[in-house]
Amino acid sequence: MTDKTKLLEYYGEYMMSNYAPFPIIMERGDGAKLYDGDGKEYLDFLGGIAVNPLGYNNKDVVRAVSKQAKKLLSCSNYFINEPAVLLARELIRGTHFKRAFFCNSGTEAAEAAIKIVKKYCNQKNSGDCKFVSFTNSFHGRTTGALSATGQDKYKTAFLPLPDWFTFTPFGDADALEKVFKDDGVKALIMECIQGEGGVITPTNEFMSRVGALVKKYKKILIIDEVQTGVGRTGSFFAYSGYGLKPDILITAKGLAGGLPIGAVLASGECADTFKPGDHGCTFGGNPMSAAVALTVTKIIKNKSFLEAVNDKGNHLKKRLFELQQQYDFIKDVRGKGLMVGLELEKSITAKDLNAKFLDKGLILVAAGNNTLRFIPPLIVSKEEIDSMISTVSEVFKNIR
Numbered sequence: 001m002t003d004k005t006k007l008l009e010y011y012g013e014y015m016m017s018n019y020a021p022f023p024i025i026m027e028r029g030d031g032a033k034l035y036d037g038d039g040k041e042y043l044d045f046l047g048g049i050a051v052n053p054l055g056y057n058n059k060d061v062v063r064a065v066s067k068q069a070k071k072l073l074s075c076s077n078y079f080i081n082e083p084a085v086l087l088a089r090e091l092i093r094g095t096h097f098k099r100a101f102f103c104n105s106g107t108e109a110a111e112a113a114i115k116i117v118k119k120y121c122n123q124k125n126s127g128d129c130k131f132v133s134f135t136n137s138f139h140g141r142t143t144g145a146l147s148a149t150g151q152d153k154y155k156t157a158f159l160p161l162p163d164w165f166t167f168t169p170f171g172d173a174d175a176l177e178k179v180f181k182d183d184g185v186k187a188l189i190m191e192c193i194q195g196e197g198g199v200i201t202p203t204n205e206f207m208s209r210v211g212a213l214v215k216k217y218k219k220i221l222i223i224d225e226v227q228t229g230v231g232r233t234g235s236f237f238a239y240s241g242y243g244l245k246p247d248i249l250i251t252a253k254g255l256a257g258g259l260p261i262g263a264v265l266a267s268g269e270c271a272d273t274f275k276p277g278d279h280g281c282t283f284g285g286n287p288m289s290a291a292v293a294l295t296v297t298k299i300i301k302n303k304s305f306l307e308a309v310n311d312k313g314n315h316l317k318k319r320l321f322e323l324q325q326q327y328d329f330i331k332d333v334r335g336k337g338l339m340v341g342l343e344l345e346k347s348i349t350a351k352d353l354n355a356k357f358l359d360k361g362l363i364l365v366a367a368g369n370n371t372l373r374f375i376p377p378l379i380v381s382k383e384e385i386d387s388m389i390s391t392v393s394e395v396f397k398n399i400r
């Protein structure tokens with residue numbers, strides 16, 4: 001093992017400066033816990049940023065990795081591989097979607113969705129092909145997905161970006177309707193809960209108006225479930241809880257239990273838009289990620305698994321509401337399933353608390369508008385939730 005001080009030195013010397021990691025070298029994980037090189041234990045309420053739904057070291061995931069690694073890691077898309085086809089079938093089974101495309105990440109899935117709409121418009125010779133997105137949204141870091149993102153802080157250094165996107169406030173259906181009246185606007189891209197934006201959770205009324213407006217104005221609906229998907233909010237996909245019927249759905253993060261994957265599911269004409277040569281991805285749908293994703297999907301789709309996510313999510317929210325009674329600087333508790341946010345008053349900077357939690361062996365990180373975001377592995381236990389609450393309370397006690 002390289003000495004810790006040396007490794008930190010190498011990090012500073014050889015890695016680009018786009019991240020600002022804590023000086024902690026993670027070595028292994030077990031369940032909802034991570035262990036650093038010094039053997040310190042951390043209870044993980046970040047879950048690799050909503051990535052490790054079954055936790056670390058899950059026996060089914062490990063078995064799927066090992067079984068597939070012995071057979072075939074990658075074989076290109078010149079050939080068909082069994083896990084990718086079975087994964088597409090498993091994701092589509094019981095939904096209105098028709099076909100899937102696989103890539104490696106959320107941003108790649110967003111790019112593919114944008115390209116489907118672009119080609120769809122071109123095929124119809126429909127003139128303008130503009131999109132609507134919401135303020136405060138996040139859809140990824142590649143230039144197309146970045147131009148769909150409704151937060152300037154991610155974009156300013158990279159302007160000019162494609163100008164296909166108009167932004168309206170998340171939660172304002174009247175503003176959306178105004179934009180929809182423009183025939184040049186062909187599609188809406190939206191998250192069901194804005195994750196990076198600070199777990200901004202829409203009302204059911206707003207979501208049902210979005211559904212009705214998409215239908216009335218015949219727009220293409222792209223739902224971004226990169227963060228909300230794969231059981232995170234207590235349904236396999238969050239859109240189903242809002243009665244929406246997306247034309248395109250993108251997902252990634254937890255789908256392959258910690259391995260890289262992105263997926264696009266499409267229905268109707270959008271499912272048949274791509275023809276050979278239109279789009280591709282060298283590692284997309286590789287048998288390794290697909291085999292693990294198939295295992296993860298089958299486990300999480302289980303009714304009892306999703307019921308447990310809801311049950312633990314309700315417990316988490318209840319415990320956070322109790323904290324709100326205790327600490328008057330907590331402005332809001334919101335979210336669904338195991339995607340929950342706790343917003344703090346502006347006088348306290350949520351991200352300044354990250355290091356204090358880490359000191360006490362808790363990984364809990366701020367997102368968006370001064371909000372602590374709770375996105376643990378979905379297998380977290382109620383006891384672990386209670387233990388996290390005690391740690392948060394200890395930190396909160398010393399805030400003022």
Ligand SMILES: Cc1ncc(COP(=O)(O)O)c(C=O)c1O
Pocket residue numbers: 104105106107108110138139140141191195196224225226227252253
């Ligand atoms: C809603 C949403 N879309 C897209 C992305 C981009 O995903 P990735 O980082 O895998 O490219 C993210 C990442 O946080 C996300 O939360």
